[in-house]
Amino acid sequence: xxxxxxxxxxxxxxxxxxxxxxxxxxxxxxxxxxxxxxxxxxxxxxxxxxxxxxxxxxxxxxxxxxxxxxxxxxxxxxxxxxxxxxxxxxxxxxxxxxxxxxxxxxxxxxxxxxxxxxxxxxxxxxxxxxxxxxxxxxxxxxxxxxxxxxxxxxxxxxxxxxxxxxxxxxxxxxxxxxxxxxxxxxxxxxxxxxxxxxxxxxxxxxxxxxxxxxxxxxxxxxxxxxxxxxxxxxxxxxxxxxxxxxxxxxxxxxxxxxxxxxxxxxxxxxxxxxxxxxxxxxxxxxxxxxxxxxxxxxxxxxxxxxxxxxxxxxxxxxxxxxxxxxxxxxxxxxxxxxxxxxxxxxxxxxxxxxxxxxxxxxxxxxxxxxxxxxxxxxxxxxxxxxxxxxxxxxxxxxxxxxxxxxxxxxxxxxxxxxxxxxxxxxxxxxxxxxxxxxxxxxxxxxxxxxxxxxxxxxxxxxxxxxxxxxxxxxxxxxxxxxxxxxxxxxxxxxxxxxxxxxxxxxxxxxxxxxxxxxxxxxxxxxxxxxxxxxxxxxxxxxxxxxxxxxxxxxxxxxxxxxxxxxxxx
Ligand code: ARG
Numbered sequence: 001x002x003x004x005x006x007x008x009x010x011x012x013x014x015x016x017x018x019x020x021x022x023x024x025x026x027x028x029x030x031x032x033x034x035x036x037x038x039x040x041x042x043x044x045x046x047x048x049x050x051x052x053x054x055x056x057x058x059x060x061x062x063x064x065x066x067x068x069x070x071x072x073x074x075x076x077x078x079x080x081x082x083x084x085x086x087x088x089x090x091x092x093x094x095x096x097x098x099x100x101x102x103x104x105x106x107x108x109x110x111x112x113x114x115x116x117x118x119x120x121x122x123x124x125x126x127x128x129x130x131x132x133x134x135x136x137x138x139x140x141x142x143x144x145x146x147x148x149x150x151x152x153x154x155x156x157x158x159x160x161x162x163x164x165x166x167x168x169x170x171x172x173x174x175x176x177x178x179x180x181x182x183x184x185x186x187x188x189x190x191x192x193x194x195x196x197x198x199x200x201x202x203x204x205x206x207x208x209x210x211x212x213x214x215x216x217x218x219x220x221x222x223x224x225x226x227x228x229x230x231x232x233x234x235x236x237x238x239x240x241x242x243x244x245x246x247x248x249x250x251x252x253x254x255x256x257x258x259x260x261x262x263x264x265x266x267x268x269x270x271x272x273x274x275x276x277x278x279x280x281x282x283x284x285x286x287x288x289x290x291x292x293x294x295x296x297x298x299x300x301x302x303x304x305x306x307x308x309x310x311x312x313x314x315x316x317x318x319x320x321x322x323x324x325x326x327x328x329x330x331x332x333x334x335x336x337x338x339x340x341x342x343x344x345x346x347x348x349x350x351x352x353x354x355x356x357x358x359x360x361x362x363x364x365x366x367x368x369x370x371x372x373x374x375x376x377x378x379x380x381x382x383x384x385x386x387x388x389x390x391x392x393x394x395x396x397x398x399x400x401x402x403x404x405x406x407x408x409x410x411x412x413x414x415x416x417x418x419x420x421x422x423x424x425x426x427x428x429x430x431x432x433x434x435x436x437x438x439x440x441x442x443x444x445x446x447x448x449x450x451x452x453x454x455x456x457x458x459x460x461x462x463x464x465x466x467x468x469x470x471x472x473x474x475x476x477x478x479x480x481x482x483x484x485x486x487x488x489x490x491x492x493x494x495x496x497x498x499x500x501x502x503x504x505x506x507x508x509x510x511x512x513x514x515x516x517x518x519x520x521x522x523x524x525x526x527x528x529x530x531x532x533x534x535x536x537x538x539x540x541x542x543x544x545x546x547x548x549x550x551x552x553x554x555x556x557x558x559x560x561x562x563x564x565x566x567x568x569x
Pocket of ligand 1: 329331
């Protein structure tokens with residue numbers, strides 16, 4: 001039920017010359033439920049109605065036609081405050097939640113629309129760093145949220161599998177590498193070679209030339225260069241896949257930067273034809289001075305392409321292939337300029353879809369507080385971060401619930417969930433701090449707190465013999481849920497669909513993360529104040545309907561941000 005529209009209609013019918021749609025947009029939710037469940041600030045009406053706000057509020061309160069959704073209306077300090085009929089409210093929220101089940105909050109706003117989500121996108125033979133982890137987590141959540149709202153989603157892992165770094169790596173491997181050591185050492189050994197290259201190149205700058213010429217060979221399809229590149233890629237990919245496996249993340253396409261190799265020539269041609277390309281000491285670039293930006297580099301003087309070139313080619317390809325309504329790119333804010341530059345180039349090329357490109361930037365994660373047992377590369381560190389989370393969670397569970405059956409699996413769901421949730425509990429643009437104490441705090445604003453609340457609620461349902469949440473929808477007396485604790489839970493459940501929409505509009509999964517905390521906190525207050533499995537059958541049935549609804553919404557919300565919902569912890 002849409003309470004705001006109902007109230008707006010009532011107000012419009014109570015006062016001449018007011019339009020319901022205009023009123024609806026003015027209605028607010030007061031900060032404190034004592035002031036009402038909805039309120040209309042009458043200041044904005046004061047001019048057109050030529051009356052003092054308080055007078056308007058009083059007249060409206062007096063003339064508002066009765067409606068089953070509302071119990072009363074008052075006027076205070078220029079506001080018209082309206083109170084829900086608590087029984088009707090409980091009835092409508094619970095039946096809506098339980099009837100819709102795991103579709104509660106879903107929508108069709110995205111029907112027929114396609115969104116391309118470029119996320120994770122680590123670089124082959126370079127560290128999968130914590131920024132890539134964050135991109136993976138945020139991108140995955142955005143994917144799920146859009147799908148839930150009816151969009152066709154295309155998740156692309158734009159692997160950094162092309163670029164001058166491969167020239168460096170090949171050079172280093174040819175000079176100091178050994179096949180067996182690479183086989184055994186994997187990505188770590190590749191990274192050792194890469195770092196060695198940089199150390200040596202400081203002393204011998206001619207190594208840089210050699211690396212450049214290997215990359216040019218690679219771009220021209222030289223067999224030896226290609227074979228090494230493929231092998232390095234395979235090694236890296238195997239390790240990335242272990243991390244994706246732990247996180248439960250998949251992609252629709254792994255077309256990385258190399259995929260656009262044969263699609264860049266035409267782009268360069270097109271830029272030339274459109275008069276956008278300028279030569280500068282043998283290199284080619286697009287000037288962006290007019291827009292107060294450094295130029296976008298398109299070709300180096302040896303003819304090699306760049307990160308910009310590949311992003312432009314990729315965008316043209318994606319537009320042709322998916323005809324997207326929106327294409328988003330999830331990276332750390334350090335790349336703000338990069339995206340502004342090439343979005344501008346697309347615009348200058350005359351493509352009206354330039355405004356469908358969106359950079360979803362996020363802040364840094366500070367891992368200083370984490371102690372690692374090894375001093376290996378960051379890829380290993382990240383996997384170790386996840387493994388440490390799982391291990392620490394296992395210890396906590398061991399203490400809390402020693403007889404739990406599938407401890408290993410639950411520790412994985414909760415440990416990994418804790419890491420994911422930490423990235424999604426604040427606005428993405430904020431830098432994130434990391435402390436095990438907060439991340440794994442079962443009582444704090446954490447993933448484990450939400451999951452634990454869910455498991456606790458499910459256990460109540462099990463004890464009541466209610467395996468099926470939907471079964472709780474029948475035969476409850478909503479008048480028994482009029483107390484403040486129950487009403488607060490109901491309000492949180494009611495606003496869930498709105499939060500999902502906001503998360504989509506703002507490309508901000510943390511809106512759902514924070515809302516899950518609000519639901520869990522209000523439920524825990526209810527749980528402490530209102531015993532559920534009581535003798536009074538009517539009271540028990542009503543409270544169980546609320547518990548079942550909380551379970552349903554928490555599970556949906558967790559799923560939307562990429563966390564699992566274990567039955568028992
Ligand atoms: N591989 C890049 C990096 O690690 C991220 C790529 C983001 N996606 C894109 N289309 N540029 O910094």
